[in-house]
Amino acid sequence: MKKRIGILLSALLLLSAFGFTSVSAADKTGTKTDEIMSLLMHMDGSNNSTTFKDETGKNVKAYGDAKISNEQSKFGGTSLYLDGNSDYLTVESSPDFALDGDFTWECWLYLTELPKEYYVIYSGDTTGELSVLLFKDGFKFNGAWTPYTDLDMSCTNTPLLNQWFHFAITRSGSTCYMFINGKLIGTKTITKSYTQGAASIGPIGVDDWHKNTVDFKGYIDELRLIKGKALYTTDFTPPTEPYQYSSTTNKLKVVLEPKEVLQLSVDDDLSENTKLEWTSSDPSVATVDSNGAVTAIKKGNTVITAKSADGTYSDSVNVLVVDDADDYRLAVDLKVGKSCRLTIDDYTNTIPVTWTSMDPTVATISVKGKVTAVGKGLALMTATDSSGNVIGQIYVRVRE
Numbered sequence: 357m358k359k360r361i362g363i364l365l366s367a368l369l370l371l372s373a374f375g376f377t378s379v380s381a382a383d384k385t386g387t388k389t390d391e392i393m394s395l396l397m398h399m400d401g402s403n404n405s406t407t408f409k410d411e412t413g414k415n416v417k418a419y420g421d422a423k424i425s426n427e428q429s430k431f432g433g434t435s436l437y438l439d440g441n442s443d444y445l446t447v448e449s450s451p452d453f454a455l456d457g458d459f460t461w462e463c464w465l466y467l468t469e470l471p472k473e474y475y476v477i478y479s480g481d482t483t484g485e486l487s488v489l490l491f492k493d494g495f496k497f498n499g500a501w502t503p504y505t506d507l508d509m510s511c512t513n514t515p516l517l518n519q520w521f522h523f524a525i526t527r528s529g530s531t532c533y534m535f536i537n538g539k540l541i542g543t544k545t546i547t548k549s550y551t552q553g554a555a556s557i558g559p560i561g562v563d564d565w566h567k568n569t570v571d572f573k574g575y576i577d578e579l580r581l582i583k584g585k586a587l588y589t590t591d592f593t594p595p596t597e598p599y600q601y602s603s604t605t606n607k608l609k610v611v612l613e614p615k616e617v618l619q620l621s622v623d624d625d626l627s628e629n630t631k632l633e634w635t636s637s638d639p640s641v642a643t644v645d646s647n648g649a650v651t652a653i654k655k656g657n658t659v660i661t662a663k664s665a666d667g668t669y670s671d672s673v674n675v676l677v678v679d680d681a682d683d684y685r686l687a688v689d690l691k692v693g694k695s696c697r698l699t700i701d702d703y704t705n706t707i708p709v710t711w712t713s714m715d716p717t718v719a720t721i722s723v724k725g726k727v728t729a730v731g732k733g734l735a736l737m738t739a740t741d742s743s744g745n746v747i748g749q750i751y752v753r754v755r756e
Contacts, residue, residue: 393411393581394453394581395410395453395580395581396412397580398431398432398577399434399578399579400432401424402424404424404425405423406418408445413635413661414452415448415635416445416447419444420441420443421442421443422437422443422445424437428520430464430520432577438558438574438576440573445556445557449554453554453581455527457527457549457584458526458527458529458584458586459582459584461526461581462522463476464578466520466574466575466577467574468575469517470517476523476576522537522538522594523536528586532544532545533588538591539591557576580599609674612642613680616651618650618675620634629647630646631664632663632664634647634648635663636660636661637659638657639653641657641658642675642677652675655677657675657677658674659673687734687751687752689755690752691729691756695729696726696727697724697727698711698725698737700747700748707747709739711723711725712738713727713736714738715733716730718731721737732755733753735754737749737751737752
């Protein structure tokens with residue numbers, strides 16, 4: 357049985373009035389596709405901080421003197437600074453890094469010294485690797501498999517020095533594309549799948565194969581990996597603002613007040629919880645124990661993640677801690693007598709759906725998804741498929 361994180365709410369929680377609610381972040385785009393936001397790091401924080409956050413909830417560790425710096429920034433006032441002396445970040449191994457189809461790697465770079473050979477990104481295990489390297493005379497995208505049969509893509513565009521530039525690698529179908537500042541600088545046919553492994557940012561060489569590699573020296577900002585979609589295949593205008601986390605699911609949050617406790621589960625049998633590793637992306641906001649019990653600490657946002665030991669299962673729930681949880685409920689807002697329409701697909705009505713309202717005295721919903729506000733209150737609209745599985749839910753708030 358496929359496990360999904362669910363929410364068992366203790367007394368006083370806002371959702372308790374509606375009983376058990378299942379929440380899943382397995383589909384991180386909020387659609388039935390294979391597109392996943394695998395990594396998103398804004399490199400935000402206080403100057404000289406060594407704490408780094410991945411918006412998708414993966415654990416990030418800093419090594420050497422890797423730190424947040426306000427000396428240079430593309431967006432947000434800070435960036436990651438690596439001084440070229442054994443500084444780098446690692447991101448825990450995840451199935452999100454197993455790239456067997458389309459993908460997009462992109463970030464902003466600011467070099468303070470032209471490299472002999474820098475690693476910007478490295479991900480892989482003993483069976484192979486994916487890496488992006490910079491040389492003093494160009495760029496290189498590398499995929500290697502035991503016994504290290506290279507599938508390289510190289511471009512002889514001299515890296516820019518002492519200025520920000522946007523760098524992107526994408527794959528659509530069997531074609532890889534490389535871009536500098538939105539300009540296509542090379543393509544190559546590469547069909548191999550990249551293996552799952554931990555990711556490193558600005559890493560040193562990890563074995564004799566990488567002995568000529570030196571540490572990255574400079575700044576990195578707005579680093580993103582999207583699995584399942586090539587955002588760019590032709591020239592484009594680089595982003596002019598920080599990347600947004602496009603996950604519809606993960607923008608929805610469970611709201612807690614300080615000291616409240618939330619029980620999460622992955623199965624009807626709560627003992628299954630102890631077989632997983634539970635983590636909080638920000639334990640100062642909320643902690644989670646080995647049984648999946650979340651305790652709210654102070655105001656803020658955190659992501660609670662459950663992961664199996666072999667890495668084949670991972671799921672997460674966003675948690676928002678506020679002083680007064682009664683003030684928070686994301687909902688469609690209607691006045692009595694007004695209406696709106698809901699859909700599960702791209703409004704083609706090709707997916708068989710049964711719509712229900714938890715409280716028809718507040719709002720009704722037609723067989724085609726038209727919601728009509730009836731009376732003041734809050735009602736949950738639910739879409740189920742032909743087998744009775746819940747495939748979508750949204751609240752409607754009605755005002756007089």
